[in-house]
Amino acid sequence: MQDKIALVMGGGAGTGRATVLAFAREGAAVVIADINEKGGRETLSLLQEQGGRGLFVAADMGNSADVQQVIAQTESTFGALHWVSNNAALGAPNEFVTDLSEAEWDRCMAVTLRGVWLSMKYQLPLIEASGGGAIVNVASVSGLRGDAFQSAYSAAKGGVISLSKTVAVEYAKRGIRVNTVCPGGINSGGMDFYLKKMPEMRDKVLNVHAMGRLAEPSEVADAVIYLCSERASFITGHDLVVDGGILVRSNVIDL
Numbered sequence: 001m002q003d004k005i006a007l008v009m010g011g012g013a014g015t016g017r018a019t020v021l022a023f024a025r026e027g028a029a030v031v032i033a034d035i036n037e038k039g040g041r042e043t044l045s046l047l048q049e050q051g052g053r054g055l056f057v058a059a060d061m062g063n064s065a066d067v068q069q070v071i072a073q074t075e076s077t078f079g080a081l082h083w084v085s086n087n088a089a090l091g092a093p094n095e096f097v098t099d100l101s102e103a104e105w106d107r108c109m110a111v112t113l114r115g116v117w118l119s120m121k122y123q124l125p126l127i128e129a130s131g132g133g134a135i136v137n138v139a140s141v142s143g144l145r146g147d148a149f150q151s152a153y154s155a156a157k158g159g160v161i162s163l164s165k166t167v168a169v170e171y172a173k174r175g176i177r178v179n180t181v182c183p184g185g186i187n188s189g190g191m192d193f194y195l196k197k198m199p200e201m202r203d204k205v206l207n208v209h210a211m212g213r214l215a216e217p218s219e220v221a222d223a224v225i226y227l228c229s230e231r232a233s234f235i236t237g238h239d240l241v242v243d244g245g246i247l248v249r250s251n252v253i254d255l
């Protein structure tokens, strides 16, 4: 990835930050976009401490003007774009489908699904003009199965998976591969917040993973880097599950 340009939407913390640092280790210059200016600037400092080149742009992935600004600044600073991870997402409260408000549904969809579409809409022309590349959208195992009390988030992540497959087909002959990663639980700030609020859930959450633990953000980032790299040159429209064995276990017998 030497001399190539990468962009991480939601690069200010967790998996996004780990992905920024992993792109930089591969030699890419990295644009960090995040709604949280403090987190985004911290990631930029970490990137520069490890000798990388980068740029931070404050942006809400659910806002069209902000997304267009990210692309404009990427182009004016680096003149190209090759690799993207659309990683930002916004959940909704844990509620029965009938209790979830219309506003909560709309807020989740605006970032988690529409934001990924908006991002690709403005990223694809620059990637194509740069000679091609790859996009990895971060979905979730919640998008592959029913997750009780998570109707908006699960539907949005399921939408990200099918949207990515559609764009993969549209761009397959235009030099851009599009894939998703579907993580299980990640040891990130978002998960930490949830487990601090409901400590009684910790053992259950760990145990749904056959491996009995959460992913480190770097383990998900590595999957993103692989799907962007030339090693994945014939892979497009794929959803790569990175879940420590959530989906393969039957839950009948505890080991």
Ligand SMILES: NC(=O)c1ccc[n+]([C@@H]2O[C@H](COP(=O)([O-])OP(=O)(O)OC[C@H]3O[C@@H](n4cnc5c(N)ncnc54)[C@H](O)[C@@H]3O)[C@@H](O)[C@H]2O)c1
Residues within 6 Å of the ligand: 009, 010, 011, 012, 013, 014, 015, 016, 033, 034, 035, 036, 039, 059, 060, 061, 062, 087, 088, 089, 090, 111, 138, 139, 140, 141, 182, 183, 184, 185, 186, 187, 188, 189, 190, 191, 217
């Ligand atoms: N944490 C988990 O257990 C888990 C499990 C499965 C999938 N995922 C998915 O993995 C991705 C990363 O999750 P994480 O837990 O590492 O995240 P995180 O909460 O640690 O960090 C997310 C980053 O995105 C930024 N962000 C949030 N809304 C944004 C917006 N509208 N515009 C721009 N930036 C925004 C945040 O400021 C933050 O820097 C998300 O797509 C999430 O849905 C997470």
